[in-house]
Amino acid sequence: MQLRIFPENLLEWVALKLNLVPIPLLHAQVFPVISRAVLEAVDAGVFEAIAEGYDTAELVAEKCGLNARPTGQLLGVLASVKYLRYRQGKYTLTRLTHKWILPGSPNTVRDLAIYNNRVVWPWLEKMGGYLRTGKGLQYHDTFQSEEWELYQRAMWGGAVAEAQEFARKVPLPRNATQMLDIGGSHGLHSVETCRRYPHLYSMILDLPGAVEKAAPLLAKQNMGDHVVHQVGNILNDSLPEGTYDLVLMSSVAHHFTEEQNKLVAQKVAKALRPGGVFIINEFIRPDPAAAPELVGSSTDLFFGLTSTSGNWSMAEINAWQRAVGLTPLQPIAYRAIPGRFQVGARKE
Numbered sequence: 001m002q003l004r005i006f007p008e009n010l011l012e013w014v015a016l017k018l019n020l021v022p023i024p025l026l027h028a029q030v031f032p033v034i035s036r037a038v039l040e041a042v043d044a045g046v047f048e049a050i051a052e053g054y055d056t057a058e059l060v061a062e063k064c065g066l067n068a069r070p071t072g073q074l075l076g077v078l079a080s081v082k083y084l085r086y087r088q089g090k091y092t093l094t095r096l097t098h099k100w101i102l103p104g105s106p107n108t109v110r111d112l113a114i115y116n117n118r119v120v121w122p123w124l125e126k127m128g129g130y131l132r133t134g135k136g137l138q139y140h141d142t143f144q145s146e147e148w149e150l151y152q153r154a155m156w157g158g159a160v161a162e163a164q165e166f167a168r169k170v171p172l173p174r175n176a177t178q179m180l181d182i183g184g185s186h187g188l189h190s191v192e193t194c195r196r197y198p199h200l201y202s203m204i205l206d207l208p209g210a211v212e213k214a215a216p217l218l219a220k221q222n223m224g225d226h227v228v229h230q231v232g233n234i235l236n237d238s239l240p241e242g243t244y245d246l247v248l249m250s251s252v253a254h255h256f257t258e259e260q261n262k263l264v265a266q267k268v269a270k271a272l273r274p275g276g277v278f279i280i281n282e283f284i285r286p287d288p289a290a291a292p293e294l295v296g297s298s299t300d301l302f303f304g305l306t307s308t309s310g311n312w313s314m315a316e317i318n319a320w321q322r323a324v325g326l327t328p329l330q331p332i333a334y335r336a337i338p339g340r341f342q343v344g345a346r347k348e
C-alpha cells in the first residue's frame with residue numbers, strides 16, 4: 001500500500017510532477033495533526049454524538065464536554081479527511097466512519113484508537129531515544145491494570161479486520177481437533193476458526209494481565225469450552241508433546257528476539273502432532289530492494305520502538321521453522337491488510 005498525495009486539478013498535477021509541492025511539510029505539519037485529531041475525536045465520543053444527531057460544533061461540544069471553538073476546528077479537520085460531511089451548517093457521518101469507527105459496527109477500530117490516544121501516543125515521543133540506543137520499551141513488563149484493559153480491547157479492534165479471513169484461509173489439517181493460540185489475547189482468531197471447524201477446540205495461552213482483561217471479551221462470544229484461556233508465558237512454560245493440530249502465534253513474534261522465537265519454534269515443533277501446522281501470523285519486514293511497502297515498514301519501526309525487536313522477514317521465519325524440522329508452506333496473504341501474512345510450516 002502507498003500513501004499518496006492526490007492532485008485535484010491539472011495545476012496541482014503539474015506542481016506535483018515538477019516537485020513544487022513541499023510534501024515533507026505535509027508529513028511534518030499536517031499528518032500528525034490529522035492523526036491526533038482522529039484519536040481525540042474518537043476518545044471524546046465526537047462520532048457517537050454526531051450519530052445521535054448532535055450535528056453542529058456547539059451541540060457536539062456540549063454533548064462531549066468540549067469547548068465550542070476548538071470543536072469547530074476539530075470537525076473541520078475531520079471533514080477534510082472525509083470522516084464527516086458538512087452541509088448547510090450541519091455535520092453527518094460518512095460511510096467510512098459508520099463502518100470503521102462507530103462502536104456498534106462489527107468492524108470498529110474505536111478501542112484501538114482510544115488505546116493509541118492514551119497509551120501509545122506518549123511512546124512516540126521516545127522514538128529519538130530508541131533510534132540512538134536501539135533499546136525499545138518492553139511494555140508487557142510494565143503495564144498496570146488500566147493499560148492491560150485498554151491494550152486487550154485494542155487488540156480486539158486490530159484483529160476484527162482479519163480474523164474471519166484468517167479462519168477461511170488457514171491450512172488446517174483434516175480431522176483437526178486441538179489448537180493452541182500463543183499470545184491469543186481476546187481469542188478472536190480461535191473463535192472464528194472454531195466456528196468454522198466445529199470439532200476444533202482451542203486454548204489461548206497468554207500472560208496473566210492479558211487473560212484477566214481479555215476473559216470478559218471472550219465470554220461475550222459464547223464459545224463455551226471450545227475456546228478457553230490458560231495463564232502462562234510461552235518463553236518459560238513447557239508444552240505437552242504431540243498434542244496440537246494447529247499452533248498459532250499471531251502478532252507475538254515481533255515482540256520477541258530471534259533467540260526467543262527460535263526457542264518458541266522448538267517448543268511448538270515438539271507440541272505438534274504429525275501433520276500439524278505452525279502459523280506465525282505477522283506483518284512482514286519488507287525487502288528494501290523490493291517496492292516500498294508502507295504497512296510493513298511502519299509497523300517494523302513501531303514494534304522496534306515498543307518491543308526492541310520488530311518485524312521479521314519471511315526468510316527469517318522460515319529458517320526458525322526449518323531449524324526445528326518443520327516444512328515451510330506457501331505463505332498466505334490477506335486481501336484486506338497489505339504486508340501481513342500467515343507464514344506456516346507443517347510437521348511431517
Ligand SMILES: C[S@@+](CC[C@H](N)C(=O)[O-])C[C@H]1O[C@@H](n2cnc3c(N)ncnc32)[C@H](O)[C@@H]1O
Pocket residue numbers: 140155156158159182183184185186205206207210232233234235249250251252255
Ligand atoms: C499484539 S498482541 C496480539 C494478540 C492477538 N494474538 C492478535 O493477533 O490480535 C500480543 C499478545 O501476546 C501476549 N504475550 C506477550 N508476551 C507473551 C509471552 N511471553 N507468553 C504469552 N503471551 C505473551 C500479550 O499479552 C498480548 O496479548
